[in-house]
Amino acid sequence: MKIVITGGAGFIGSHLCDNLIKKKHEVICVDNFLTGRQLNIQHLLDNPRFRLIKHDVIYPLTLSSKIDAIYHLASPASPNHHSRLSYHAHPMETMLANTQGTLLLLKFAKKHRAKFLFASSSEVYGNPYEHPQKEKYNGNVSTTGPRSVYDESKRFGETITSYFVRNESIDSRIARIFNTYGPRMQKEDMRMIVRFITQALNGDPMTIYGDGKQTRSLCNVDDMVEGLARLMFYPKTKGEVVNLGATEEHTVLDYAHLIKKLTNSQSQIIFSEPLPQDDPKKRKPDINKAKKLLNWEPKISLEDGLKKTIDYINSNI
Numbered sequence: 001m002k003i004v005i006t007g008g009a010g011f012i013g014s015h016l017c018d019n020l021i022k023k024k025h026e027v028i029c030v031d032n033f034l035t036g037r038q039l040n041i042q043h044l045l046d047n048p049r050f051r052l053i054k055h056d057v058i059y060p061l062t063l064s065s066k067i068d069a070i071y072h073l074a075s076p077a078s079p080n081h082h083s084r085l086s087y088h089a090h091p092m093e094t095m096l097a098n099t100q101g102t103l104l105l106l107k108f109a110k111k112h113r114a115k116f117l118f119a120s121s122s123e124v125y126g127n128p129y130e131h132p133q134k135e136k137y138n139g140n141v142s143t144t145g146p147r148s149v150y151d152e153s154k155r156f157g158e159t160i161t162s163y164f165v166r167n168e169s170i171d172s173r174i175a176r177i178f179n180t181y182g183p184r185m186q187k188e189d190m191r192m193i194v195r196f197i198t199q200a201l202n203g204d205p206m207t208i209y210g211d212g213k214q215t216r217s218l219c220n221v222d223d224m225v226e227g228l229a230r231l232m233f234y235p236k237t238k239g240e241v242v243n244l245g246a247t248e249e250h251t252v253l254d255y256a257h258l259i260k261k262l263t264n265s266q267s268q269i270i271f272s273e274p275l276p277q278d279d280p281k282k283r284k285p286d287i288n289k290a291k292k293l294l295n296w297e298p299k300i301s302l303e304d305g306l307k308k309t310i311d312y313i314n315s316n317i
C-alpha cells in the first residue's frame with residue numbers, strides 16, 4: 001500500500017516509517033521539520049519505497065498517485081515550557097496543525113478514498129478525575145490555560161475526524177497516544193525521560209517539577225508504532241477511538257531514581273520548580289479496547305527500553 005505519514009521525520013513518525021517499510025509498504029513522509037529532523041529518516045532516504053516531501057500540513061497537499069492510507073502525526077508534542085521544540089514555543093503552529101491540518105488531510109483522504117488515522121493524545125483527558133482513563137471518559141481540560149493550545153486542538157482534531165466518519169463515510173480512526181519514549185527523542189525536547197537521561201549522563205542535577213509524586217506510564221516507541229500499524233489496518237477499526245499506551249505506572253520520582261541507577265550517575269535529584277499549570281497528577285490508560293480489537297499490548301520491559309534509550313542519547317550527546 002501507499003501510505004502518507006505526516007510528521008514522519010519526528011520521533012514516533014520516523015519509527016512508524018520504519019515499521020511500515022519493513023512490512024513492504026510504500027511510505028511518503030510529509031514533514032516541515034518544525035520539531036523533527038532529517039537525521040531520524042536519513043537511513044531511509046535511499047530506499048526506493050520511501051519518499052520525503054517537505055510540506056506544511058496547514059496548506060493543501062497534492063499528490064498525483066493514489067494514496068491508500070494517511071497517518072496524521074504532524075504536531076509539536078513536548079509540553080516542557082523550557083523547550084524550544086515544545087507546543088508552548090509553537091502555539092499557533094500546534095493549533096493549526098491539529099485543526100486546519102486535520103481538516104485538509106481528511107479532505108485529501110476523501111479525494112483518494114484513503115483510510116485515515118488521527119494521532120490524538122492522552123492530553124484530551126486533561127487532569128483526569130477517572131483513573132485509569134477509559135476511552136469513554138470525556139476528560140477534564142482547561143479550554144483557556146497554557147496547555148489548551150495542544151489539548152484543545154487535539155480535542156477539535158478528534159471532533160472533525162469523527163464528523164468525517166459520520167457525515168462523509170471516511171474510513172477513519174483516532175489513536176489516543178499516551179506517554180511514549182525511546183531512541184530518536186531529542187535532548188532539546190526536554191520531555192521527562194529524555195531530560196532525566198541527559199541530566200544523569202552529564203552529571204547535572206536531575207530536575208523534578210512539583211513533589212515528584214505525580215504518576216506516568218511510559219510506552220516504548222516500538223510497541224507504540226506496532227499499535228498504530230494495527231489500528232489502521234485491522235478490521236472493525238473504522239470510527240473507533242483507541243487508547244495506546246503502557247499500563248505500568250510509576251511516580252516521576254521513581255523514574256528519576258531508576259534512570260540514575262541505570263546510568264550509574266552521581267547526579268543529585270532536586271525539586272527544581274513547582275508543577276506547571278494543569279499538569280496531570282495521574283496518567284494511565286485503560287487498554288482493554290486495544291487488547292480486544294488489535295490483540296495489542298506493550299511487550300518491551302521498561303528497563304530494556306530505558307537501556308536502549310540511554311545508549312541512543314549517550315551516543316548523541
Ligand SMILES: NC(=O)c1ccc[n+]([C@@H]2O[C@H](COP(=O)([O-])OP(=O)(O)OC[C@H]3O[C@@H](n4cnc5c(N)ncnc54)[C@H](O)[C@@H]3O)[C@@H](O)[C@H]2O)c1
Binds near residue numbers: 030035076077093176
Ligand atoms: N511522544 C508522545 O509521548 C506523544 C504522546 C501523545 C501524542 N503524541 C502525538 O504523536 C505525534 C508525534 O509526536 P512526537 O513525539 O513524534 O513529536 P515530534 O515533535 O518528534 O514529531 C512531530 C513531527 O511533526 C512535524 N510537524 C509539526 N508541525 C508540522 C506541520 N505543520 N506540517 C508538517 N510537519 C509538521 C515535526 O517537524 C515533527 O517531525 C504528535 O501528533 C503528538 O501530538 C505523542
